[in-house]
Amino acid sequence: MASISVNDVAAAAGVSVGTVSxxxxxxxxxxxxxVARVQAVIAELGFVRNDAARQxxxxxxxxxxLIVLDVANPFFTDLARGAEDxxxxxxxxxxxxxTDDNVAREAAYLDLFEEQRVHGVLISPLGDIGERxxxxxxxGTPTVLVDRQTEDRSFSSVAVDDIAxxxxxxxxxxxxxxxxxxxxxxxxxxxxxxxRLSGARLAVAEHSSVSLEVVDTDALSVLAGRAxxxxxxxxxxxxxxxAIFAANDLLxxxxxxxxxxxxxxxxxxxxxxxxxxxxxxxxxxVVPLSSIRQPSVLIGYTAVDLLLREAQGGDEFEHEQIVxxxxxxxxxxxxx
Amino acid sequence: MASISVNDVAAAAGVSVGTVSxxxxxxxxxxxxxVARVQAVIAELGFVRNDAARQxxxxxxxxxxLIVLDVANPFFTDLARGAEDxxxxxxxxxxxxxTDDNVAREAAYLDLFEEQRVHGVLISPLGDIGERxxxxxxxGTPTVLVDRQTEDRSFSSVAVDDIAxxxxxxxxxxxxxxxxxxxxxxxxxxxxxxxRLSGARLAVAEHSSVSLEVVDTDALSVLAGRAxxxxxxxxxxxxxxxAIFAANDLLxxxxxxxxxxxxxxxxxxxxxxxxxxxxxxxxxxVVPLSSIRQPSVLIGYTAVDLLLREAQGGDEFEHEQIVxxxxxxxxxxxxx
DNA sequence: CAGTCAAAATGAAACGATTCATTTTAAGCT
DNA sequence: AGCTTAAAATGAATCGTTTCATTTTGACTG
Numbered sequence: 001m002a003s004i005s006v007n008d009v010a011a012a013a014g015v016s017v018g019t020v021s022x023x024x025x026x027x028x029x030x031x032x033x034x035v036a037r038v039q040a041v042i043a044e045l046g047f048v049r050n051d052a053a054r055q056x057x058x059x060x061x062x063x064x065x066l067i068v069l070d071v072a073n074p075f076f077t078d079l080a081r082g083a084e085d086x087x088x089x090x091x092x093x094x095x096x097x098x099t100d101d102n103v104a105r106e107a108a109y110l111d112l113f114e115e116q117r118v119h120g121v122l123i124s125p126l127g128d129i130g131e132r133x134x135x136x137x138x139x140g141t142p143t144v145l146v147d148r149q150t151e152d153r154s155f156s157s158v159a160v161d162d163i164a165x166x167x168x169x170x171x172x173x174x175x176x177x178x179x180x181x182x183x184x185x186x187x188x189x190x191x192x193x194x195x196r197l198s199g200a201r202l203a204v205a206e207h208s209s210v211s212l213e214v215v216d217t218d219a220l221s222v223l224a225g226r227a228x229x230x231x232x233x234x235x236x237x238x239x240x241x242x243a244i245f246a247a248n249d250l251l252x253x254x255x256x257x258x259x260x261x262x263x264x265x266x267x268x269x270x271x272x273x274x275x276x277x278x279x280x281x282x283x284x285x286v287v288p289l290s291s292i293r294q295p296s297v298l299i300g301y302t303a304v305d306l307l308l309r310e311a312q313g314g315d316e317f318e319h320e321q322i323v324x325x326x327x328x329x330x331x332x333x334x335x336x
Numbered sequence: 337m338a339s340i341s342v343n344d345v346a347a348a349a350g351v352s353v354g355t356v357s358x359x360x361x362x363x364x365x366x367x368x369x370x371v372a373r374v375q376a377v378i379a380e381l382g383f384v385r386n387d388a389a390r391q392x393x394x395x396x397x398x399x400x401x402l403i404v405l406d407v408a409n410p411f412f413t414d415l416a417r418g419a420e421d422x423x424x425x426x427x428x429x430x431x432x433x434x435t436d437d438n439v440a441r442e443a444a445y446l447d448l449f450e451e452q453r454v455h456g457v458l459i460s461p462l463g464d465i466g467e468r469x470x471x472x473x474x475x476g477t478p479t480v481l482v483d484r485q486t487e488d489r490s491f492s493s494v495a496v497d498d499i500a501x502x503x504x505x506x507x508x509x510x511x512x513x514x515x516x517x518x519x520x521x522x523x524x525x526x527x528x529x530x531x532r533l534s535g536a537r538l539a540v541a542e543h544s545s546v547s548l549e550v551v552d553t554d555a556l557s558v559l560a561g562r563a564x565x566x567x568x569x570x571x572x573x574x575x576x577x578x579a580i581f582a583a584n585d586l587l588x589x590x591x592x593x594x595x596x597x598x599x600x601x602x603x604x605x606x607x608x609x610x611x612x613x614x615x616x617x618x619x620x621x622v623v624p625l626s627s628i629r630q631p632s633v634l635i636g637y638t639a640v641d642l643l644l645r646e647a648q649g650g651d652e653f654e655h656e657q658i659v660x661x662x663x664x665x666x667x668x669x670x671x672x
Numbered sequence: 673c674a675g676t677c678a679a680a681a682t683g684a685a686a687c688g689a690t691t692c693a694t695t696t697t698a699a700g701c702t
Numbered sequence: 703a704g705c706t707t708a709a710a711a712t713g714a715a716t717c718g719t720t721t722c723a724t725t726t727t728g729a730c731t732g
Contacts, residue, residue, distance in 0.1 A: 015681075018722090030681085048447075049451050052388045056386070056388040056389050056717090056720095057719050057720045058720080059339070071413050072414070074408065084434070096432050111384075222616050253617070253620045281589065281617040284558070285621065286623075288622065354690080354691080358690095360690095361689095366711085367709080367711090389690085389717090
């Protein structure tokens with residue numbers, strides 16, 4: 001069955017294709033009678049615009065691309081929600097790409113979005129993709145970095161100060177009187193992990209009696225956290241840290257699950273635990289989890305807003321770096 | 337800056353556009369020397385295929401549409417993951433649409449996908465959209481219903497037997513000796529809610545001494561669960577149920593948070609609690625949550641598989657209804 | 673009634689990749 | 703050299719929408 005085109009509609013309504021297009025896009029330029037007639041025919045034939053043809057003509061699509069590390073992480077679904085809300089205000093759709101911390105997948109999504117001529121790209125970048133992004137920009141596709149600041153101000157970005165966040169978390173643990181801290185996180189290819197650790201190091205450096213060990217994980221997931229937690233359990237009690245800062249809440253929840261498997265270990269009595277992101281499930285954990293809160297929905301909303309302004313402003317737009325400050329949320333897992 | 341097209345590449349490489357297209361799509365039909373020369377020019381000019389033009393010519397896009405109730409629900413992100421995996425095997429992308437239990441948004445996504453001429457649609461339907469889906473099918477776009485069976489076998493579907501699941505949950509609570517059950521869930525426009533409740537009713541009907549009350553919620557979220565839980569707290573102790581079956585884990589977690597606010601109420605001692613979906617966070621809850629497990633990733637994978645087979649099979653494809661059986665997972669929240 | 677002018681309608685051209693019937697090239701054989 | 707054939711390359715036509723320079727319509731004026 002051949003699909004219905006504007007030509008078919010025009011023929012059936014006894015008008016030209018130009019008029020059909022005008023009814024669709026500028027009904028005020030067409031006499032009311034004609035509008036009604038054409039719309040009736042559209043309904044009757046079941047005509048639906050072909051978006052590919054529109055895009056071809058327009059030169060760009062009406063979608064934004066959003067590339068995140070992990071859609072299973074509530075932090076990113078919240079962020080995506082904010083982005084979607086802002087995009088919808090301008091009639092744009094959001095295409096969601098999930099890299100799973102994999103550089104190849106990141107490249108694949110960038111290729112896809114480039115072929116689709118998306119309206120703009122929001123990305124929480126992984127690999128060294130400055131050149132890719134410059135190419136996109138040369139084609140007129142604005143880009144905003146999410147959850148990451150650029151050193152050189154060549155891109156707009158919306159981020160949270162992860163160094164400050166890491167510092168907050170470690171300072172809090174130290175203020176409880178803990179002295180043998182452990183940072184659980186990884187891999188180091190993720191900038192957020194590195195920054196949160198640096199922040200923690202800053203706080204630790206201010207106290208000569210406090211040590212910080214690093215327990216590396218190969219992902220930021222509940223599973224990876226559980227593995228890290230189990231690794232702590234097999235150690236001699238005196239050799240264990242008395243406070244753990246996990247690079248995100250998923251890890252923290254995993255660590256908590258592992259620690260809880262032994263009845264004799266108690267959080268926070270024996271080991272205090274703090275996560276990062278303050279996802280909705282943190283408050284509902286076995287031991288309600290202290291965390292560092294980021295305004296996830298707002299980050300997504302702001303990022304799209306910035307993207308659209310950049311798209312408007314054209315080449316001479318002054319790139320803008322927006323940085324939100326994180327916030328400490330204290331719950332039972334670090335009660336004194 | 338004008339964008340680079342196959343014409344520019346052809347001119348620069350001294351070949352025809354047809355040859356450039358062949359290099360892109362059927363390199364074996366072109367002599368090795370020419371392939372190399374054209375690819376060199378492509379790299380040099382930074383040519384990127386325009387997907388809109390390809391789609392226009394091809395008549396359909398290389399994406400699938402997936403419409404779900406709530407991307408913030410881990411059940412659906414797991415399902416989406418499975419769908420993405422299977423789609424990637426055939427070089428297809430997945431567009432994710434989030435309805436938030438809103439019929440208007442569901443319609444908007446269907447419009448969008450129809451205009452995009454997507455390869456196929458996976459949908460967990462809300463409103464009465466049989467006609468819309470028939471129109472899609474008439475255009476040659478196959479549709480598979482996810483997490484929902486059709487009564488009339490006119491569509492393929494992949495679902496879990498929610499009535500059996502509801503029954504399992506209630507039977508389990510009854511087997512603990514509980515007699516005043518409450519079902520927390522809503523709204524009734526969501527079929528999963530209705531089925532899980534029916535299943536529970538079946539189990540309750542087998543025991544004359546057991547009662548079942550229904551506490552309606554206006555969403556399947558942690559927040560709605562918390563509200564429902566608070567509503568139980570204000571009642572007189574003797575008036576409270578001794579077991580709660582929540583329509584999904586998000587609700588259950590919310591209920592749990594509310595009940596825990598009172599130090600004197602203990603789960604499961606005073607009130608046993610079971611959820612549904614067995615999301616990753618269920619095991620990590622304050623009181624590890626019993627739940628009904630669904631093979632979420634597999635559901636998504638299977639749904640896309642079915643969709644692709646239906647696309648292959650053409651009009652005469654026998655619609656297939658696949659039903660998975662749910663599984664009871666017992667944890668501390670219903671320990672006896 | 674001729675003349676003016678805005679509103680309405682027209683239809684060819686353009687967007688960029690793919691297809692396929694045709695032509696060109698080059699290798700192999702007598 | 704002449705002939706056959708397969709491989710390689712060609713380029714016009716096509717997909718469906720939008721745009722815009724042009725034409726048509728019809729209402730109104732002096």
